[in-house]
Every structure is written in structure tokens, then in C-alpha cells.
Amino acid sequence: MTQNHPALDRAHEHAARWLEGLDTRAVNATATLEQMRARLGVPLEEHGTDPVQIVDDLAAATEGGLLGSPSGRFFAWVIGGTLQSALAADWLTSAWDQNAGLFATSPASAVAEEVAGAWLLDLLELPRDASFAFVTGCQMAHVTALAAAREGVLRDAGWNATQDGLFGAPRIRVLANATRHDSVDRALRFLGIGERALIEIPTDGDGRVTEASLRSTLEADSGPTIVVLAAGDLNTGVFDSFRTLIPIAKAAGAWVHVDGAFGLMARASKSKRHMLDGVDLADSWAADAHKWLNVPYDSGVAIVRDREAHYNAMTVHASYLEASHEVRDEIDYNPEFSRRARGFALYAALRELGREGLSTLIDRCCAHCHAIVTGIGALPGAEMLWEPELDQGLVRFLDPRPGATDADHDARTDAVITAINATGEAFFAGVTWNGRRAMRVSVVNWRTNETDVARTIAATQRAIAELAR
Numbered sequence: 001m002t003q004n005h006p007a008l009d010r011a012h013e014h015a016a017r018w019l020e021g022l023d024t025r026a027v028n029a030t031a032t033l034e035q036m037r038a039r040l041g042v043p044l045e046e047h048g049t050d051p052v053q054i055v056d057d058l059a060a061a062t063e064g065g066l067l068g069s070p071s072g073r074f075f076a077w078v079i080g081g082t083l084q085s086a087l088a089a090d091w092l093t094s095a096w097d098q099n100a101g102l103f104a105t106s107p108a109s110a111v112a113e114e115v116a117g118a119w120l121l122d123l124l125e126l127p128r129d130a131s132f133a134f135v136t137g138c139q140m141a142h143v144t145a146l147a148a149a150r151e152g153v154l155r156d157a158g159w160n161a162t163q164d165g166l167f168g169a170p171r172i173r174v175l176a177n178a179t180r181h182d183s184v185d186r187a188l189r190f191l192g193i194g195e196r197a198l199i200e201i202p203t204d205g206d207g208r209v210t211e212a213s214l215r216s217t218l219e220a221d222s223g224p225t226i227v228v229l230a231a232g233d234l235n236t237g238v239f240d241s242f243r244t245l246i247p248i249a250k251a252a253g254a255w256v257h258v259d260g261a262f263g264l265m266a267r268a269s270k271s272k273r274h275m276l277d278g279v280d281l282a283d284s285w286a287a288d289a290h291k292w293l294n295v296p297y298d299s300g301v302a303i304v305r306d307r308e309a310h311y312n313a314m315t316v317h318a319s320y321l322e323a324s325h326e327v328r329d330e331i332d333y334n335p336e337f338s339r340r341a342r343g344f345a346l347y348a349a350l351r352e353l354g355r356e357g358l359s360t361l362i363d364r365c366c367a368h369c370h371a372i373v374t375g376i377g378a379l380p381g382a383e384m385l386w387e388p389e390l391d392q393g394l395v396r397f398l399d400p401r402p403g404a405t406d407a408d409h410d411a412r413t414d415a416v417i418t419a420i421n422a423t424g425e426a427f428f429a430g431v432t433w434n435g436r437r438a439m440r441v442s443v444v445n446w447r448t449n450e451t452d453v454a455r456t457i458a459a460t461q462r463a464i465a466e467l468a469r
């Protein structure tokens, strides 16, 4: 307990209560929009409010408006939890309040990032001399890595993108599969490459780019080319065949970028590593740390083989910035200027887990995902659409009426998802997969355990029964 920081003590109490309540509180939001607006929408007063009061008010006002996404029974989107050391390091990061733009503004942060970056390259078996940047999430990892890609492919075409921009530059084409994450498209918008530069590579029904489709898409045109492959399809978690595809793309002179938001971390698992065979042949990789590495939000990583292209795309020259060749200044690789010292949480998570811990965390999540999907798939009125090989699986729910159509099954699937979420026991989201509505099951949270799996299947069974009445 501190004497001079009562608001911090109070915040700690609220935080501990929140974490300890994750197993018992509703996973869904139970407060209405009107309630949230009424509670939070207080007038901004002329004079300030006591910090302890603010912390208490915030905890009271947000009650029911926070999702239990850090709990072990949240399976929507791809959302991880927070390891204890990572959360603690994140608190310290806020208290230390460092500007992690330069070594000069926070030597400890710069070195923690240097060390954590080297650990990650080692764990993921990526080129040890690759450059990296700790960014806010996979979206900004795409922006960072694809800015380096833009720099690299245009440099090879005799054009200096840093100096001359894109007006008059050779046109870049970007080849990516149809089920790619939308953050790739948005990164291309941010970078001035534009969504129209995207050419979709046909995939097989499971979401994998095939050798023939990559070849024919590459051969259809020429010029500076970026190929985006997936380390973990959004819906099925499957990986592209890197060992086969990357050499084909490289032979055509392309820069290969890998979206590994969640899946890249599977390379740290001894039993899953083979699924990513050859991923190290790519030129850049984007991943999240707030997913499978279970650090708090605001944590992604961009990794680039061509350090020079990365550096040229990001570095800043200003007379008031102290540059040194001996140290790693984050600003040389990151898109931000001032930035949070987000490397501390990542450093802490990697130490808490260790190599073995990360490997077993990944395997455990995959096993729980498999148990949930097969368990739900075996319930009357449910059907498994994708049996997980990794952390992602798909099920749907069938309308029991005779003559029910696909549209009826789609409506039933959405209704069951809503009914499960309303129980507060578990939380899922829907997706349209190969033309059908499905419930996506994603497990990347260290907290999920056998009890959560059993509670989730039971809640699903109750929701199906409830709808049948």
C-alpha cells in the first residue's frame, strides 16, 4: 500500500476484483447503451474531481459494460488474455511513463525491446538479423512491414519511394488471398498503394493458396509485386504452404509478406511448428502479441528481413534527435514518434512462459478448441463445419423444421449464437464461411481450461434447447 497514491491503491483493488470475478461474472455486456451513456456521460465540471473518486466512479460506471474477454470462455474473434507478469509490467510501464521513441528518452525500454525482439526471432526461427518493430497491433505491423515492402520493390525497380513518393512510380501489384484479413487492404490504403492494386489469388475451399493459382496470378502481369500469404486463415487457422509457395513468388521477383496475426506464434510450439515449414523464407512478417502471447492490448510486431528497406521506410532525421549507431533507436523502425514502452510487457510475457511454456500454451489452446468444436458439433441440432487443426474451428446450427433451407440454417446459427451469448456463460461471433453462416470458435487465451470447455458446451446445449421450445 502506498501513502501518497491512494487512487493507485484503489485501482489495484478494482483490478483484482475484476480479475478474480472473471470466472463468475457474465462474459457478455449486460448494461444497455442508455445506461452506459447515462453513467459515463456526466457533465465535465469546472473544477477537478478527487482521483480516488474518479477511479471508483469509473469502476461503477463501466459495470456491465465490459466484456469478459479476458475470461477463459470468450471465443469470438481472436482475443487473448493477459499473463500476470505482462499485466504487471504494463502497470509499471504506465507508472514509469517513458517515451520509448529513442534510446536517449528511455535506455531501459530500448534495451528491453532489443532483447525481446531477439528472443522472438529465435523462438519463431526467423532470420536472426531481421529488423523488427513493436507496434500497436497487427494492423500497424502490416503498415510497417508493407512500407518496407513498398520501399524494397520500388528500389529494385529503380525508384526511390522515400524521396519521390508514389506519383509517377511503377505501379505495385499486391497478390493476396480472398479470405485475407481486412487490415491488409487498409494498410495498402494508408500506404498509397490502394485497394485496387490488390489482386485476389484463388484458394482451395479451406482457404489455402494453391501452387497453380499463385503461378497463374503471378504470370498474369509483371512489375513490382508483393505477395501476401497467411499464417493462420481467419476461419480455419490453416497455413499456406510456405515451403512451396514462397520460392515461386521469389523466383518472380516478389516480396513475400506473411500475415501471422495469431498463427505465426504457433511456430513456437514443438508440435505445430511443422505446419509453418518454410515461413522463414518470406521477406516480412506481421504478428500480434496481444493474441497468443497474451500481453495486454497495444502490442503487435513487424519483422523485416531487409533491414535497409525497413530503416529507410521508417527512420527520421531531425537535428534535435540524438542518433547513435551503437544503440537501437525504436524510431528507426517504428511508425510512431513518441510511443508507449510496450516492449516491457512483451519481455515479461516471454520470460513468464519460457520456450516450454509458450509451446504448451499453444498446444493447450488448440486442444481446448478441438474439444469445444467437436463437443458442440456432437450436440443434436449442431454440425461441425471445420475440425480445428490449430486454434480455430467452425460449427453451425440446424433449423429442425422439415424442409428447412440453407437460409433457415443460417438464421438458426445466428439465433443460437445470440442465445449462447445471452446466457453470459460463453461468448462467440458468427461468420459467413463458404457461403454459409457459421459460429467461429477461437481459443488463444491462457486462461481457458477444461472447466471452461465443459461450461461452454453445456451453455450451448441449453441455448439450443431454449430455442427449440
Ligand SMILES: Cc1ncc(COP(=O)(O)O)c(C=O)c1O
Pocket (backbone or CB within 6 Å): 077, 078, 136, 137, 138, 139, 140, 181, 183, 232, 233, 234, 259, 260, 261, 262, 288, 300
Ligand atoms: C489474421 C489477422 N490479421 C490481422 C489482424 C489485425 O490485428 P489487430 O487487430 O491487432 O490490428 C487480425 C485481428 O484479428 C487477424 O486475425
